[in-house]
Every structure is written in C-alpha cells, then in structure tokens.
Amino acid sequence: MNATTVPPTLLVTGGAGFIGSNFVHLLAEQRPDARVVNLDALTYAGNLENLRELEGRANHVFVHGDICKSADVARALAACGKGPLQVVHFAAESHVDRSIQSGLPFVETNVVGTQVLLDACRARGVERFVHVSTDEVYGSLGTSGMFTEDTPLAPNSPYSASKAASDFLVRAAVHTHGFPACITRCSNNYGPYQFPEKLIPLMIANAGENKELPVYGDGMNVRDWLYVRDHCEAIQAVLERGRPGEVYNIGGHNEYPNLEIVRLILKLLGKPESLIRFVKDRPGHDRRYAIDASKMERELGWRPRYDFVTALPLTIRWYQSHPEWLQRVRSGAYRDYYAAQYGAR
Numbered sequence: 001m002n003a004t005t006v007p008p009t010l011l012v013t014g015g016a017g018f019i020g021s022n023f024v025h026l027l028a029e030q031r032p033d034a035r036v037v038n039l040d041a042l043t044y045a046g047n048l049e050n051l052r053e054l055e056g057r058a059n060h061v062f063v064h065g066d067i068c069k070s071a072d073v074a075r076a077l078a079a080c081g082k083g084p085l086q087v088v089h090f091a092a093e094s095h096v097d098r099s100i101q102s103g104l105p106f107v108e109t110n111v112v113g114t115q116v117l118l119d120a121c122r123a124r125g126v127e128r129f130v131h132v133s134t135d136e137v138y139g140s141l142g143t144s145g146m147f148t149e150d151t152p153l154a155p156n157s158p159y160s161a162s163k164a165a166s167d168f169l170v171r172a173a174v175h176t177h178g179f180p181a182c183i184t185r186c187s188n189n190y191g192p193y194q195f196p197e198k199l200i201p202l203m204i205a206n207a208g209e210n211k212e213l214p215v216y217g218d219g220m221n222v223r224d225w226l227y228v229r230d231h232c233e234a235i236q237a238v239l240e241r242g243r244p245g246e247v248y249n250i251g252g253h254n255e256y257p258n259l260e261i262v263r264l265i266l267k268l269l270g271k272p273e274s275l276i277r278f279v280k281d282r283p284g285h286d287r288r289y290a291i292d293a294s295k296m297e298r299e300l301g302w303r304p305r306y307d308f309v310t311a312l313p314l315t316i317r318w319y320q321s322h323p324e325w326l327q328r329v330r331s332g333a334y335r336d337y338y339a340a341q342y343g344a345r
C-alpha cells in the first residue's frame, strides 16, 4: 500500500449475530487497522456481548439500525466515511423453525432489507459486496449427489425461500447495474456465540444441565457441518479475491446425521444417551444437504481447516468456559446489555 492509498472501511450487517460476530473478531485479528462499521437491529438473535472484547476500539463502530429502513442504512453509510468501502451482508432472520411459525419477518428482513441495502450501497458506490447466503436455497438431496453453484434453486422453507429471493435480488443488481457483488452459499455452521436454539449449542446446553435432548423425527437428517472460523475465512477470501457476479459454495466435507452429532456431544461430555428424546419432525424437513465447494478451492485457494474431530471439542470447551454467556442468553438477560452500554433503545 503506498502513502496515498486509503484502506477500505468494512460495513458489516448483522455483526452482533453468530457468524457476523465471529467475522468481526476475525477482522480485529487479521486486519487490526481496518475501520469496521457494524449495522445491527439487535433482534433476539443479536447480542452485543458477543463483541465485548472489542469494546472501546476507536475503529470499531456499532450502529443500531434496521436494514429495512433507508434512514438507518444511510446513518451506517455516513459512519463509514467517504473512502473505499466493502460490505459483508450477514443480517437476516435465520432460524427455519421460526420461519415455519411466521414467514413475514423473513420476507421483511431477508428480502426487503436486502433490497434497501443494495439500493443504498449502489448509490454510495462500493468496491465489493458479499451477500452471505445458504446452501438451503438449493432444497433437499437424496442419499447421493452434491449441490454445485449450478444446481437450480428449489427452497423448501419460508427461511430458504426468502434467502433465495435475496440471492436473486443480488444477481439482478449485478446483471442490471454492474453492481460488484458476490454470493456465498454455505452449509450449517457451528462454533462460539451461536444462539442456543440451533442444534449444536442447544444440545451442549441441555446436556450440561442433564435436560432432555430433543431430536427431530428419526434423527437421520444429514447436514454438512462447517466450523464458523472456516466460514469466516472463506468470506474473507471472497471479499479479497472473489470475482464479481460469481456464486461460491462453501462447505466442510463433514456430513453427519443429526443423531450421530447428538451422540458425539453426549460422549464428549460423558453424559448418557438416555437423555435423547425423539420429537415430532419439523414440517417439510429437508433430508440431506451436501456441498461441492471445489470452486472455492480451485479459484480462491480456500479449504476448510477443521472437522468435527478437531472443532467439536473446541466448540464444547468454548461453551463450557463461557457459562455466563450461555446463562445470560438462556435467561434473556443479554437483551439488557445494549441499554447498559448505549442507554435506552
């Protein structure tokens, strides 16, 4: 970088959520001088305690706002200043079970919010926009085969349908306006700071309290699990070297049925399998996802560094060594943290 080059500011949406906060931590580690503006509405899934260690850093700015509201997005863009800007868009409603209860918040944030953000970023001008999507947009697989970037989209839940719609809006912005966006489609993540409504932290938390571990259906739904650090490094690679307009699949070569994961967690925690309780299956539950991530490896030199053997024990240790984080999320006390730091909302 020569003396006149200004390093880009990063606008991260949803940076107080699970993957977003892990990504902000990665930026603090790998790009300590970068200015990071985090726009987050702090829904139930947003937790500023995930970013506690970064408090007080002058180059990390939190903007409390909603991507569906142009004025909030404008405020966040103003906080980014006038220099070069890169955007990583995580903000979303992300839990399939909640989308089955009520799809509307998913359409609002994932579809409308993405369009509001795209319009504002296009008017402002950005170097790169990474839209963080999911393998769930491809639908469900049988016992063989894998999703490639060319697999037709066939979403089955209101969550995945709203994410697929947002992918199409990003595609349209690229095609119509030459907007410099890439789309990533990743498999299921696990790791620190994941809200304990999702499979792995829920099982760790329940087993820790000797509570029942609810397993949907026959427990044989297969997902390809990726450690969140690997996902964040993949997003970094796309941000730095991805080709605008391209879709990149991200996966862990780590396929497991839910039941096997639950058994592994119980084994690592020294708890009995009698804690497992089979419950009525999720309506429309996709049977299997598997990702072909060879394009990431071929074009960007990225491949996962972790698997369950290495990262499931790491994840369990993280939850065991952060009992207060878990307890405050489970009790809802984490929601008061914003007021304590920033005053009333």
Ligand SMILES: NC(=O)c1ccc[n+]([C@@H]2O[C@H](COP(=O)([O-])OP(=O)(O)OC[C@H]3O[C@@H](n4cnc5c(N)ncnc54)[C@H](O)[C@@H]3O)[C@@H](O)[C@H]2O)c1
Pocket: 013, 014, 015, 016, 017, 018, 019, 020, 039, 040, 041, 042, 043, 044, 045, 046, 047, 065, 066, 067, 068, 089, 090, 091, 092, 093, 094, 095, 109, 113, 132, 133, 134, 135, 163, 185, 186, 187, 188, 189, 190, 195
């Ligand atoms: N968790 C996974 O396994 C996984 C896998 C692949 C892709 N993804 C995608 O990655 C992204 C992040 O997932 P996650 O698991 O970290 O989600 P999360 O639910 O943990 O976090 C979402 C964050 O977005 C914020 N948010 C929600 N609505 C908002 C709005 N209208 N305006 C501003 N902020 C808002 C929330 O407050 C929260 O901080 C999502 O787009 C999701 O679709 C997740």
